Every structure is written in C-alpha cells, then in structure tokens.
Amino acid sequence: MPSFLNLRVLSRKAHRWGAIAIAVPFLVVIATGILLQLKKEWSWVQPAENRGAGTVPVVSLERVLAAAQSIPEAGIRSWADIDRVDVRPAKGIMKITSNSRWEIQVDSETGAVLQTAYRRSDWLESLHDGSWFHPQAKLWLFLPTGVIVFVLWLTGIYLWLLPLRTRRKRARLLAVEGGGPVPRRDRAASGTRNTA
Known part of the structure; x- marks a missing residue:
C-alpha cells in the first residue's frame, strides 16, 4: 500500500476524531469569541463608556x-x-x-x-479561555483544543490538496500516453493551446 494512502487514512481519522474530541470546548470558544468581538458595539456584553466633565482625575x-x-x-x-x-x-x-x-x-x-x-465581558473572557470552569482548564482542556484545531487545519488542507494532486498526476499520465489534454504547465511551456 503506498505511503500517501496511509497518510490519507490517518489524516481522515485524525480529522474525524479530533473534531469529535473538541466539539464542546471549541463551541464555547467560538460562541464567546463572537460575543467578545461585539463587546464595544453591544452594551449587554460591556457597558458603553460615558464622558466626564474633565480630563484630569481630581476626585479622591x-x-x-x-x-x-x-x-x-x-x-x-x-x-x-x-x-x-x-x-x-x-x-x-x-x-x-x-x-x-x-x-x-x-x-x-x-x-x-x-x-x-x-x-458580562469579564465572565465571557473567563469562559473563552476556560478559567471559569477551573483554573487548570486553560492548560489541560482549552490549550489542547487549540492544538487539535491546528492539527485539524493541517489535515484539512492535506485532504483538500490530495485530490488536486491526484488529478494533476492523472492528467500528466494521460498526456504522456497521448490520450488526453496537455497539462496547463506543459501548454504554457510549449506554447500550445488545448482547443477541446
């Protein structure tokens, strides 16, 4: 079995199980992150700032x-x-x-x-970083969630690029055998155009 097939299967499994493992903490991070992005625009999250009479604090x-x-x-x-x-x-x-x-x-x-x-913004921030649940939740739950999201991103990119790579290989093989269109890269180099 070619090594890229093993990597594809491993990437799919890592992608699937990683997504399942982090579903709840990642949902908390996304939901609170959206609310925190709106904290200056929505007074329900954080009260709007008023203006005082002067600019030098003199009150005791x-x-x-x-x-x-x-x-x-x-x-x-x-x-x-x-x-x-x-x-x-x-x-x-x-x-x-x-x-x-x-x-x-x-x-x-x-x-x-x-x-x-x-x-509410302070409470939302503590939910966002996990410290509301437990002081160690930041390191033992939400940090691994971030690492797994990064791995999901990497495996997702790999799984997205893999079919493109396969199509290019197939097109090149057909062009060499004379049964298909000339690949774009080869067309540009030779100056030929595919009219099909």
Missing part, C-alpha cells in the same frame, strides 16, 4: 468609594468588594468594577455617578 478615592457604595445592586461595602478601578483620563471617568460584576462609571472630576450597568 474616598469619594469614589462613596459613589460606588451608593449603588445597592453592586453590593459594595468596602474596598474588599471592588475588583478593580479603571481610570480613563481622556474620557474623564473612573470605572469601578465590583466583585459581583457591576460596573459603576464615576466622573473623575466631580465624583458624580454617570452610569451603572452589569458587565
């Missing part, structure tokens, strides 16, 4: 905490309930993200609350 951190505490949905009682504070000087805002994923946008000059909304 105590006032920022007080503004965040004034939003009951966020459940902020102390700094321990805050995941992060994102300062955007060009937009004049500070974005406070609570541990419960609520985002409060505060004017960095006046301390006024500009917007409050639930932020």
Whole structure:
C-alpha cells in the first residue's frame, strides 16, 4: 500500500476524531469569541463608556468609594468588594468594577455617578479561555483544543490538496500516453493551446 494512502487514512481519522474530541470546548470558544468581538458595539456584553466633565482625575478615592457604595445592586461595602478601578483620563471617568460584576462609571472630576450597568465581558473572557470552569482548564482542556484545531487545519488542507494532486498526476499520465489534454504547465511551456 503506498505511503500517501496511509497518510490519507490517518489524516481522515485524525480529522474525524479530533473534531469529535473538541466539539464542546471549541463551541464555547467560538460562541464567546463572537460575543467578545461585539463587546464595544453591544452594551449587554460591556457597558458603553460615558464622558466626564474633565480630563484630569481630581476626585479622591474616598469619594469614589462613596459613589460606588451608593449603588445597592453592586453590593459594595468596602474596598474588599471592588475588583478593580479603571481610570480613563481622556474620557474623564473612573470605572469601578465590583466583585459581583457591576460596573459603576464615576466622573473623575466631580465624583458624580454617570452610569451603572452589569458587565458580562469579564465572565465571557473567563469562559473563552476556560478559567471559569477551573483554573487548570486553560492548560489541560482549552490549550489542547487549540492544538487539535491546528492539527485539524493541517489535515484539512492535506485532504483538500490530495485530490488536486491526484488529478494533476492523472492528467500528466494521460498526456504522456497521448490520450488526453496537455497539462496547463506543459501548454504554457510549449506554447500550445488545448482547443477541446
């Protein structure tokens, strides 16, 4: 049996079983990736950014905490309930993200609350990279999924090119035997045209 046939069979099996093995994690990666691509366009994923009064943050951190505490949905009682504070000087805002994923946008000059909304993009990112399931899922499930997708790509390209290669060989063989059209490459070299 020729070696390319073994490679073809092996490629088909790897392609089939690889696709089955990664179906669920890859679906999660694709679905969350699509949503994350839309996070700036769709406020359901990530709240739109407002603009504050100035561009220099002058409001004190105590006032920022007080503004965040004034939003009951966020459940902020102390700094321990805050995941992060994102300062955007060009937009004049500070974005406070609570541990419960609520985002409060505060004017960095006046301390006024500009917007409050639930932020889903962080949760989607943790689903996308697998860390939502388990801290080690990134390395033990989602990284192998990426490697298998790469192998699927390689085997898919091979399986796509194989029939093209076979057709070219067959056409060349027919041309040599005199029973078929002259292959394109040979036509260009000899200056002949196939009129059939």
